[in-house]
Amino acid sequence: MSATVTAPPSVSAVEGRRRGTGLRRRQAVAAYCFVAPFFLVFLAMLVLPLFYSGYLSLFREQLMGGTVFTGVGNYVRALQDQAFISGVLRMARFLVIQVPVMLGLSLVFALALDSGRLRLQRAIRLSIFVPYAVPGVIAALMWGYLYGPDFGPFAQGARALGLATPQFLGNDWMLGSIMNIVTWSFAGYNMIILYAALRSIPPELYEAARVDGAGEFRVAWSIKIPAIKPALLLTTIFSVIGTFQLFNEPSLLRILAPNVIGVGYTPNLYAYNLAFTNQEINYAAAIAFLLGFVIMVVSYAVQLGAVRRERRS
Amino acid sequence: MTSQPLAADPDAGTAAGVQRPADAGTVRRRRRRVGGEPSTVLTVALLACAAYFLLPLAWLVIASTKSNADLFSTFGLWFADINIAKNLRDVVTFQDGIYLSWMGNTIFYAVVSGVGAAALATGAGYAFAKLHFPGGNALFAIVLGAIMVPLTALAIPTYLLFSKVGLTDTPWAVILPSLVSPFGVYLMRVYAAGAIPDSLLEAARVDGANEFRIFFSVALRLLAPGFVTVLLFALVATWNNYFLPLIMLNSPEYFPLTVGLAQWQATSAAGSGSQALFSMVITGSLVSLIPLVVAFLFLQRYWQSGLATGGVKQ
Numbered sequence: 001m002s003a004t005v006t007a008p009p010s011v012s013a014v015e016g017r018r019r020g021t022g023l024r025r026r027q028a029v030a031a032y033c034f035v036a037p038f039f040l041v042f043l044a045m046l047v048l049p050l051f052y053s054g055y056l057s058l059f060r061e062q063l064m065g066g067t068v069f070t071g072v073g074n075y076v077r078a079l080q081d082q083a084f085i086s087g088v089l090r091m092a093r094f095l096v097i098q099v100p101v102m103l104g105l106s107l108v109f110a111l112a113l114d115s116g117r118l119r120l121q122r123a124i125r126l127s128i129f130v131p132y133a134v135p136g137v138i139a140a141l142m143w144g145y146l147y148g149p150d151f152g153p154f155a156q157g158a159r160a161l162g163l164a165t166p167q168f169l170g171n172d173w174m175l176g177s178i179m180n181i182v183t184w185s186f187a188g189y190n191m192i193i194l195y196a197a198l199r200s201i202p203p204e205l206y207e208a209a210r211v212d213g214a215g216e217f218r219v220a221w222s223i224k225i226p227a228i229k230p231a232l233l234l235t236t237i238f239s240v241i242g243t244f245q246l247f248n249e250p251s252l253l254r255i256l257a258p259n260v261i262g263v264g265y266t267p268n269l270y271a272y273n274l275a276f277t278n279q280e281i282n283y284a285a286a287i288a289f290l291l292g293f294v295i296m297v298v299s300y301a302v303q304l305g306a307v308r309r310e311r312r313s
Numbered sequence: 314m315t316s317q318p319l320a321a322d323p324d325a326g327t328a329a330g331v332q333r334p335a336d337a338g339t340v341r342r343r344r345r346r347v348g349g350e351p352s353t354v355l356t357v358a359l360l361a362c363a364a365y366f367l368l369p370l371a372w373l374v375i376a377s378t379k380s381n382a383d384l385f386s387t388f389g390l391w392f393a394d395i396n397i398a399k400n401l402r403d404v405v406t407f408q409d410g411i412y413l414s415w416m417g418n419t420i421f422y423a424v425v426s427g428v429g430a431a432a433l434a435t436g437a438g439y440a441f442a443k444l445h446f447p448g449g450n451a452l453f454a455i456v457l458g459a460i461m462v463p464l465t466a467l468a469i470p471t472y473l474l475f476s477k478v479g480l481t482d483t484p485w486a487v488i489l490p491s492l493v494s495p496f497g498v499y500l501m502r503v504y505a506a507g508a509i510p511d512s513l514l515e516a517a518r519v520d521g522a523n524e525f526r527i528f529f530s531v532a533l534r535l536l537a538p539g540f541v542t543v544l545l546f547a548l549v550a551t552w553n554n555y556f557l558p559l560i561m562l563n564s565p566e567y568f569p570l571t572v573g574l575a576q577w578q579a580t581s582a583a584g585s586g587s588q589a590l591f592s593m594v595i596t597g598s599l600v601s602l603i604p605l606v607v608a609f610l611f612l613q614r615y616w617q618s619g620l621a622t623g624g625v626k627q
Contacts, residue, residue, distance in 0.1 A: 024445065026524060027445060027524060028444070030444060030524030030528075031444035033525075034437060034440035034444070035437045037432075037433050037437075038433040038493075038498060041489070041492050041493050042456075042495075045489055045492065046459055046462065046495075049467045049470040049474060050462065053469070105362075109362065112355055112358075112359055115355070117350065117351050117352040119353075120360070123363070124359050124360065124363050126610075126613070128362065128363055130367070130370070130606060131369075131370075132549070132609075133602065134553075134602055136553060136571075137555045141594065142372065146369060151384070156388055184365075184369070241463060244463065245463045245465045247465060247555070248556070251575075252575060252578070255578060255579050256582060268465050268556075271469065272469075272560075281473065284469055288466040289466065291463065291465075291466055292463050292466040295466075296461055
């Protein structure tokens with residue numbers, strides 16, 4: 001591709017065109033210099049580990065030391081591994097419940113802020129957003145204390161009212177409790193992205209609708225939400241990626257409830273435990289690779305679904 | 314030399330039909346008025362939601378004032394005897410003041426990674442948005458695809474590669490992987506496309522300025538808000554990261570706050586004699602939040618306007 005650019009301009013070309021070609025070539029050289037630093041780090045820190053991971057996943061450790069080539073053996077094993085499968089399914093369940101709830105909340109908050117009909121707008125926006133500045137580890141730690149069946153304020157309150165102690169960290173509620181932590185952490189972040197998108201809609205788009213007597217809800221539903229579809233898609237895909245990579249919250253809550261959260265509660269937790277507790281590096285690489293594949297497929301499906309819906313309407 | 318006044322004049326693009334920032338401002342103000350009267354119902358509903366988001370933080374503030382005994386014997390959402398001075402002293406003196414090293418490490422990792430990632434993204438994003446070069450579209454497609462690569466899938470192989478070259482258990486192990494921000498490149502491309510009028514670059518080229526001079530003396534200034542946005546994203550990502558440093562680091566003196574506090578928490582939950590750690594974990598968590606929350610309060614307008622003007626314009 002670069003050959004067309006580095007080819008010397010023909011002698012018969014008019015003066016102006018020759019000048020243009022030289023300019024374009026200088027521009028291309030500069031462009032490569034601008035992107036080179038990023039791509040250097042990109043290759044070393046993203047592409048290389050990715051290929052290395054794929055390479056590792058094709059081998060198997062032997063009991064007597066050394067590794068042997070096993071082809072897709074690790075992948076076959078993973079697809080039959082109950083711990084891995086149940087972890088992926090758990091994340092799928094997490095995805096279909098938590099992501100719509102969180103993004104729904106973010107969208108409602110963003111629309112409320114954008115309607116210009118809120119008092120204390122700034123304070124509300126900041127309060128909802130501030131959890132984004134709280135590391136996942138600290139969020140899990142705080143909610144872990146709040147959830148506590150002995151000393152947590154919810155348990156204390158329930159006891160004072162003579163109600164049964166809510167078992168937030170029990171088997172039945174754990175996934176919901178983690179959903180709550182993730183929603184708490186990221187609803188505000190997504191709200192800001194959607195809010196920024198709403199603010200960039202040209203007002204002329206709905207001033208006409210208002211003149212025609214459309215109410216705030218109608219304007220939001222028929223004009224504002226369709227206008228920010230790309231931002232909604234972006235936040236959805238980021239949420240999908242984040243969900244499948246869930247690690248911090250379950251690994252912190254595992255300290256409090258080791259019997260509820262097993263080594264394979266999330267695929268990522270599983271890969272971590274395989275690599276660093278069981279020393280099964282090659283199998284862990286296969287799990288990580290497969291997880292990455294699942295994420296790619298799901299995010300691609302989300303995008304495809306969005307494009308198709310766009311075409312239909 | 315004429316490129317100098319051009320760069321200083323933000324309205325230089327008007328001649329080419331670029332919308333003037335002043336116009337955008339009046340539109341915005343007019344639109345705010347269209348919104349109608351403030352609604353009390355809506356305000357109360359949103360305040361209730363805001364209370365939910367503030368609740369854990371309120372608990373954290375209250376809990377950090379309590380002694381370890383009061384933590385378990387008094388109601389969680391109200392104050393008991395104020396004990397915060399002792400808690401703070403415990404936090405900064407425990408294990409020879411290792412908490413302060415963790416704080417220093419966190420700041421160091423986050424600032425170096427944030428500035429580095431933003432600088433790399435600015436160069437690449439500008440080139441993708443404003444310069445024509447063969448293969449540009451293909452390279453950008455690769456960057457877009459990479460946004461979807463789960464970083465945790467890379468952490469384990471990166472750890473193995475680093476251990477071969479002796480980089481594990483060093484600050485580099487945390488900083489180097491954090492320098493790559495494909496989303497930052499995407500954001501800077503979108504931002505640069507909106508913030509820098511082509512006519513400005515053309516004018517500078519006609520004046521004979523070379524591409525590097527144009528970038529450093531004309532474009533960079535207009536890209537500053539976008540730079541801050543990407544910087545904040547990357548800084549927060551590194552500040553909050555737990556998985557990567559957990560894998561990479563063994564020596565407590567290199568730990569960031571997330572890994573250190575999680576370790577304290579695990580020790581205190583394991584019980585037996587180390588019960589006194591609970592109030593320290595809580596107070597340590599509170600202190601660890603202060604720098605980032607303050608940074609957000611001060612930079613809020615800056616980075617929000619960065620997002621609003623170009624960050625998510627599709």
